[in-house]
Amino acid sequence: MSPETLLLLGLSALAVVAAVRWVGEKTGLPGAALLPVIGILYALLPGPNVELDPHIVLTFILPPLLYSAALDSSLLAIRNNLRIVIGLSVLLVLATALLVGAGFALFVTGATLAAGVAVGAAVAPPDPVAALAVGRKVGLPPRLITIIQGEGLLNDATALTMLNVAVAAAMGGEFSFPAAAGRFLLVAIGGTAVGVIVAFGVRLLRPIAKDALLANTVSLATPFVAYLAAEKVHVSGVLAVVVAGLIVGHHMPRSSTGAGRLQTSAVWHLIDFLLEGLVFLLIGQQLPEVLRGLRQYSGPTIAIALAVAVGVALLLRPVWLMLTQAMHLLLRRDDEGLGGREIAALSWAGTRGVISLAAVFTIPLTTDAGLPFPDRDLLLFCTFVVVLVTLVGQGLTFAPLVRLLKLRVNAVDEARMRNEARAAAVHAALDRLDDLDRDEPAERSEIDALRHRLQERLRRYHHRLDVLQNADSDELPVSERYEAGLRIRRLAIEAQREELLRRRDAGTLPDEALRRLERELDHEERVLPDRPA
Known part of the structure; x- marks a missing residue:
């Protein structure tokens, strides 16, 4: 693909992402659900297509997205809900992988337990982007936002570790749960340690990173340093990024300047918007790739495999939440449990995303013996369908469900x-x-x-x-006095801005001075709320 074609595709993708954002603002529809559909429609058209490179996603896209989410999360709030977060991000992911694996081994002709656990690990971790975007817009209670955030930060490490163990077993060994558990503990502890070390290193740089540009440079580099350092010592790079982001975000109010925080926040919001939009668009474009190798399977085999993968992904989550809540009530824990409406909302917040596809695409084409990896094409298709069903189906219906449940802050x-x-x-x-x-x-x-x-x-x-x-x-x-005060302050800022522009146009105020004075007005205007708060 020529550079000109690649540039044209990139600009077209940005235009689509921006258009979907505008449509979402006007209609309330989540862009995370609309973009994959547009990607599928584009993939069906003649012309160049962009295939997903899992290593690029895991190395260049996943770290900044996770780090940005960790910066915006609350370390204290996640700690207060740690029981539920760990249950969803670790235990439920493991249970999903093992149950899908057992279903494949029992019901899908010719499938092995290891191959089934591999696809189960790929479809197990929810991607909370769509659910969080909708949840914040409809006013989901802060506790549920924290649980969804915390789960999304930690579940990728569990899933990717489980996938690696399953792939290794399918390549020439046997799947062993004790080995998988031991491997998970090792990479989790190691990833956490690397994240703590990187966060401590960022704090050491605080005296020389007071300048906003230097602070942003450090911030942009941190997730990649954490990820690469962890991967270099063969522990969880995902967990290292998350831990570093949580610690840095917790200490940021004390360790950074106001100008640095404003600029860092703006930079990460733009990165989130662009990367999330592009990866959701990329999901839909993988349709030709996942359909390519399905001709070797019979219709009943495909249907059974889909029923196992989609069924476990959709049904195990609410069952798990109800069982853990029943156990919580039985043990009479001191921490607050979940109500029925909260369980319903969390059950429907399990949208899968690009991490599931990137994970399953890392499955090699052949085993160590040179044989084709067992049922790789079927695994790709099952993962794609689970992502599509949850992302589009749950993504589009999550807001109406939350309104129906009357779960508003x-x-x-x-x-x-x-x-x-x-x-x-x-x-x-x-x-x-x-x-x-x-x-x-x-x-x-x-x-x-x-x-x-x-x-x-x-x-x-x-x-x-x-x-x-x-x-x-x-x-x-609504307070008329409060609203009047906001309106008057905005009019005063607008009058000042018009006077500065008049002086610039008259040649009595240089552009450099104008930009400096405009920044002062911009900061003053930014602190004014859009609505009473």
């Missing part, structure tokens, strides 16, 4: 919590000003001016809290 409680934190922060600033007033009386005029501004801000927060306290529903109340 209490917006008033959330806004009250934020405004109480804002008020507490202002009180801390006023206390610090009182200390400065005693220690530096010569600066009293500046201190008094800042104290007046802070007290005015505190009055706004207290007024908002009074409105929230008197709210008689879980919907955010």
Whole structure:
């Protein structure tokens, strides 16, 4: 493929991703469900197609996506829900792989347990991108968001380790659960250790990375350093990236500057948008590849294999959640369990994605003896169908399900919590000003001016809290005074921006000075909420 053709395909893909984003904003449909369908339609057309290279996905795409998700996650919240997260990301993944493997060995003619466990490991880990995008938009409670995030961060390491063990068994040995468990523990502990070391190294770089550009450079390099370092010592690169991201994200408020955080956040949001869009589009384009080798299988064999893979992927998750919740109630744990509506939502949040396809495409074409890998084409097809069914089917229906279950965060409680934190922060600033007033009386005029501004801000927060306290529903109340204040502040910023542009056009303000002053206004405008909060 020529560079010009590759560039044209890339630009076309970006245009499609942007268009789907626009359609999603207008219709509420998740882009993660629409893009694979568009990819399938493109794959059926004549012309060049892009085939998935699993090593590129696992080395260049997976680390930044996982690291960005880890930065946005809460280490404390995941720790508080660790029992559920570990159950879904480790135990459920292992159970899915083993159950699919047993189903293939028992019901699919000629299939081996190792080959079945391989496809089971590939389809076991949910990709939470679609579920999280929908969940945040419809106001899914923070605890469920944390569980989905935590599961998505940790399950890939479990699945890829299980896949490697199963492939090794299929290549010439026998599948052994004790060997698989031992291997998993080894790579998990090693990956965690590498992640901690990399996060500590990032903290050591803090004194020389105060500049926003340097901080971004370190941030962009961190996931690849963690992944490559772990893979070099043959432990879990995925887990190393996740652990590094969780630790760095937890310490970021103290270890980075405001300018660095703003720029880092913007950079990672753009990377997420582009990579996620491109990989979901890439999923659909793999249809010709997965169909290519199916002619050697009979219709009943394909149907049974699909029934096993899709059935286990869809049904085991709700059964697992109900069983673990029943066990939790039986043991009377102190931590809060899951309700029926929460179990229903989590059951339908198990959308699979590009990691499943990348994993199954790593299965080699031949064994060590030079023979074709057993049922490789059937494994590819089963994985593709599971990804398509869950990504499109569950992705499109997740939002209606959440609305039907009435699983929405209490917006008033959330806004009250934020405004109480804002008020507490202002009180801390006023206390610090009182200390400065005693220690530096010569600066009293500046201190008094800042104290007046802070007290005015505190009055706004207290007024908002009074409105929230008197709210008689879980919907955010609209305050005319609050809305008027936001509108006036936006109009004032707009007037300042127009005056700066008038001076630039008149030749009295250089463009460099304009950009600097515009950044000041942009930061002021950015802190204004889109809606009352």
